[in-house]
Amino acid sequence: MAQTISRIEREFIIKEFTENKLSFELNHGNLQYAAKFTGFDEKQLHVDIDATSSQLPQAEDNVDVFLRFRGQIMTFRSQVIESSDGTVTLAPPRSMYRDLTRSFRRVIAPSGISIEFQLNEKVITLNYPDSERHELPQAPKVNLGFDASKISALLSSFRTKAAEYSSENKVIMFRARKPESLPEKLICDTGRMLVVPFPKNLAELVSDNTRDRTLLETDIQRLESESPSQYGEVRRQLADYTGGLNQKSLLYELYCPLLFHQYVVGYLYLLQGKSGKPLSKEVVEYVNEFAKVLVYSLNLNGYFEVREELPAYQDSKLVDMSATGALFTQAAEGPPITLYSQLQIKIKLESRVLETRARVMRKFKDRERVYLGVRFTGLADADFQELHKRLYGAVFEPDKHEAGLDEADKEQGY
Numbered sequence: 001m002a003q004t005i006s007r008i009e010r011e012f013i014i015k016e017f018t019e020n021k022l023s024f025e026l027n028h029g030n031l032q033y034a035a036k037f038t039g040f041d042e043k044q045l046h047v048d049i050d051a052t053s054s055q056l057p058q059a060e061d062n063v064d065v066f067l068r069f070r071g072q073i074m075t076f077r078s079q080v081i082e083s084s085d086g087t088v089t090l091a092p093p094r095s096m097y098r099d100l101t102r103s104f105r106r107v108i109a110p111s112g113i114s115i116e117f118q119l120n121e122k123v124i125t126l127n128y129p130d131s132e133r134h135e136l137p138q139a140p141k142v143n144l145g146f147d148a149s150k151i152s153a154l155l156s157s158f159r160t161k162a163a164e165y166s167s168e169n170k171v172i173m174f175r176a177r178k179p180e181s182l183p184e185k186l187i188c189d190t191g192r193m194l195v196v197p198f199p200k201n202l203a204e205l206v207s208d209n210t211r212d213r214t215l216l217e218t219d220i221q222r223l224e225s226e227s228p229s230q231y232g233e234v235r236r237q238l239a240d241y242t243g244g245l246n247q248k249s250l251l252y253e254l255y256c257p258l259l260f261h262q263y264v265v266g267y268l269y270l271l272q273g274k275s276g277k278p279l280s281k282e283v284v285e286y287v288n289e290f291a292k293v294l295v296y297s298l299n300l301n302g303y304f305e306v307r308e309e310l311p312a313y314q315d316s317k318l319v320d321m322s323a324t325g326a327l328f329t330q331a332a333e334g335p336p337i338t339l340y341s342q343l344q345i346k347i348k349l350e351s352r353v354l355e356t357r358a359r360v361m362r363k364f365k366d367r368e369r370v371y372l373g374v375r376f377t378g379l380a381d382a383d384f385q386e387l388h389k390r391l392y393g394a395v396f397e398p399d400k401h402e403a404g405l406d407e408a409d410k411e412q413g414y
Contacts, residue, residue, distance in 0.1 A: 005074065005096040013069050013096070014040055020208055023050075024067035025340065028057040032342070034136055035065075044081060045090040050138055058083050063090065066340060068212055073361075074098045107391045108320045115318050115328050116346040117358070117374075119335060126304060128174050128263040132363045133191030133213075134338035135259040137299040138292065154297050158268070158290055165283045166254075166270040171294070173258075173266035182237055187257045188264045189223070189365075190215055193288065194255045195279060197242040205281045210288045227364050249274045256287045258295050260304060262338040265295070317369075323388045323396065324376050327362070329369040339363050343374060347383075349390055354383040 005013070017024060018037040026035040026049065033056075039046040049056060057063050061080045066073060076093035083089075155171060162169035179188045187194050192215040199205060206214045220238070223231040245253065256268040268287055272279070298304065314335065316328040326345075330337075337343075339360055347354040362373030379387070388396040 005098055010076075010093065010096045013067075013074065014045065016069070016208070017067065022067075022208055024065060026057075027064040027066070027342070028055075028061055034138065038087070040092070042092065045078065045092060047088050047090060049086050049088060050136075056083055056086070057088055063088075065093075070208075072098050107322065110318075110321065110391060112350045113318060113321070113390070114348045115316050115321075115326060116348070117314055117316060117328075117330075117343045117372075119337065119341060119343060125336070126260070126263050126265075126306070128260075128265045129179055129188035130262045130336040130338075131188055131191030131257070131259065131264050132262075132339050133259060134262045134341075135191075135292075135295075137260060137296045139296060151294075151297055151301055151303075154294060158294070161286065161290075162268075162270055165272070165277070165280075165286070167273040167276055168269075168271040170269040171266065172269055174264065175266075179264075182234075182241055183253065183255045184267070186215060186223075186234075187255050187267055190219060191257055191259050191262070191264060192219065193257065193284070196238060196245065196253050196255075198238075199252070199279055205279060205284050207281065207285065210284055213288055214284070223364070227366050230366050251276055252279055254279070254283070254287060256291050258291050258298075260295050260299065262336050265298070265304070268294075316372075319371070321391070323384060323391060324379075325358070325361075325374055326376075327371060327373045329371050332365065332368055332370055334370065337363070337370070337372060342377075345374070345376065347387065349386070352386070354379065354387060356380075356383065 014037060016022070018040060021036055023034050023036055026033045026047065034050045036048050036050075037045060038048050057080045059080050059082050061083075062077060063080060064075060064077050066075050068074075074096055076096040078090040078093050081089040081091055158171065159169060174188075179185050183194050183196060193210070193213055194215045195202065198217060202214070202216065206216075220231075220234060224234055251272040251274050253272075254268075254270040256270075257264045258266045258268070268291055270283070270287065314330055316330050319327040319329060321327070326347075337360060339362075341360045343358045343360065345356050345358045347356070356376045357378035358374035358376050360372055361375050362371070364371050385395050388394070
């Protein structure tokens, strides 16, 4: 069950996000925005939304906030007090939740139940590897001395600066080829930066700004457990790859993906010889920021041939489900879906069709299928009771439920 965060801890988290200018996701209906807190007090939260859309939330609209803090997803619902010029003022949350785990046991692929889904928003379709992460191209907030309007000057400045950190550096694009090596496949599947070999002090080299953008040991373990047919021996393969680096007298390689929406369009590559300086926090921060600037510049200069489309409802293969969520698969060539995307779900029972919104909380894949674990976020009470009875043979009785699910939990879909 989701854990309610205490008021003191809630204020501490919001303060951390405010002082460190950390991004989070704000949702209004079917719309998603990248946002940051700019200030707060006991009565108000001030938020800067990075969007040019005219469809910004207005006063009295309800919004949902999803933020990642120290490896955990947390969420709360609030109401807009006022909205103006890309900024909104929110009421302080009454509750915040962490540990977004399910409250009802899963039932393996019930006979007679099927699921169809549709993305709630238009998606960008490009011929590049798609990852589990999603990042919008944004104008750089930090002045790194780059002229984003001139790609050639930008690349020249990268080569000059990166030479201070590495023996060799490159910008590799996937426009004319697919990922081939193990590091390339890993950064494309995860959308995260990879350092090989894994530094023992990697946790000290990543900040709150780069932790979610860096492939950590826990991410490798997750890949092995969720996609054994594809990544069952990835640690051994990385060890073999690292052995090759040692034979070449190389200190490390750093691969930083260039992420445009959910697509990895290329990567920054740094190689450091044994006689060079070891990897530092400064290098990780620089490469991470430059990658975002370069993607923004490429988009600004028309590098991508963007097509937007709203996918039709897709048939899926149901793996298991509970009263508050489901795990199902789609073909690998299906519409690109990233973590935390919002879907519209049709749950087809023998007698009726239940419709609900859902949020993607897990995503993994094998060679043929993509697996999506979703949490229902808009299931009507009557439909919830119908599904509960169909799955467990009885209507839901809160007093008998061991977790004591409250109304706020049901609303959030836990």
